[in-house]
Amino acid sequence: MMIKPSFFELIEANPVIAAVKDDNGLSTCCSCDDIKVVFILYGDICSIEKIVRKIKQAGKIAMVHIDLMEGLSCKEIAVDFIRAHTLADGIISTRPSLIKRGKELGLYTTLRIFLLDSMSYENIPKQMANAKPDMLEILPGLMPKIIRRVTKMAKVPVIAGGLISDREDVMNALSAGAISVSSTNPAVWMM
Numbered sequence: 001m002m003i004k005p006s007f008f009e010l011i012e013a014n015p016v017i018a019a020v021k022d023d024n025g026l027s028t029c030c031s032c033d034d035i036k037v038v039f040i041l042y043g044d045i046c047s048i049e050k051i052v053r054k055i056k057q058a059g060k061i062a063m064v065h066i067d068l069m070e071g072l073s074c075k076e077i078a079v080d081f082i083r084a085h086t087l088a089d090g091i092i093s094t095r096p097s098l099i100k101r102g103k104e105l106g107l108y109t110t111l112r113i114f115l116l117d118s119m120s121y122e123n124i125p126k127q128m129a130n131a132k133p134d135m136l137e138i139l140p141g142l143m144p145k146i147i148r149r150v151t152k153m154a155k156v157p158v159i160a161g162g163l164i165s166d167r168e169d170v171m172n173a174l175s176a177g178a179i180s181v182s183s184t185n186p187a188v189w190m191m
Contacts, residue, residue, distance in 0.1 A: 007061060007089070007108055007134075008157065008179075010036040015180035016170065017159065018189045026051060028186045030058035035189055037061040039092060039110075039161075039182050045071030045081070052086040063110060065092040076101040083107060096131035109133040110159065115146060128154060137161050137182060142169060144176035151177035167191055 011017070018029035019039040029035045038055050040048070040062060048069055055062040064082050072078035079101040082088050090108025093099055102109040111133035115121055128136065134157075138150055141160030151158045160173035161182035170191060173181050183189065 007037075010061060011157070011159075011180045015174055015178075016189055016191060017161075017180055017182040018186075019161065019182045019184045021184050025184065025186065026054060029189060030054055030060070032186075032189055035060060037063065037180075040064045040088075041068050041184070043069055045069065048082070048088075049086045052088045056087045061089045061108070062087065063090045063092050063108065064088045065112070066098055067093050067095065067112075074098070079105060079107070090134070092137065096127050099131035099133045103132060103134075108135075110135045110137050112137045112139065112161070114139050115143070115150075121146070121149075124150065124153060128156070135159055135179070139163075141173050141178070141181055144172045147173055147176035147178050164188055 014034055014036050017037045017039055018035045019041050020026045020029055021041045029038055038060050043051050052062045066078055079098050083105045091102045092110040092112050094112050099109045099111050111131050115138050136154045136156055137159040139162035141162050141164050147160055157179035159180050159182055160178040164181045164183040165185055170181050
């Protein structure tokens with residue numbers, strides 16, 4: 001597919017991903033030329049099409065965090081809904097089955113993993129094998145030592161997210177091997 005390389009190129013060219021959690025963040029990121037990829041962390045079955053449309057009209061890649069969409073179940077049919085009723089480019093989920101379904105439907109996929117302890121870290125290879133995502137997002141993104149380990153293990157690009165709040169956080173995550181960072185902080189988007 002010709003589109004997939006441009007997705008990675010966009011992230012590599014501008015490694016800050018705007019993660020929007022409300023309409024104010026949506027408006028801010030849509031007016032920021034440097035933001036090329038948007039993670040949608042809010043919305044519901046009635047509003048998601050409009051949110052995605054606004055992002056697409058701004059010329060950006062729209063990634064829907066499907067787990068956070070009110071009114072959608074945690075079943076594969078939710079991914080089918082996003083594909084059929086929005087212009088979303090891809091999905092984010094903590095559920096490998098939803099990532100797998102997104103790939104089947106030709107969507108970009110990002111598996112989000114919360115690294116809370118050694119068990120969640122050790123479970124990454126199994127989740128990666130089951131889901132086969134395009135990218136892996138690990139939270140919190142303030143762990144350079146762990147980011148280094150995960151990037152060696154994952155075999156797909158890694159995004160660091162969660163608690164990224166300043167230039168030092170961004171640079172530490174990127175220096176540790178993350179391809180990009182995601183943040184809900186508009187000040188980070190403008191760096």
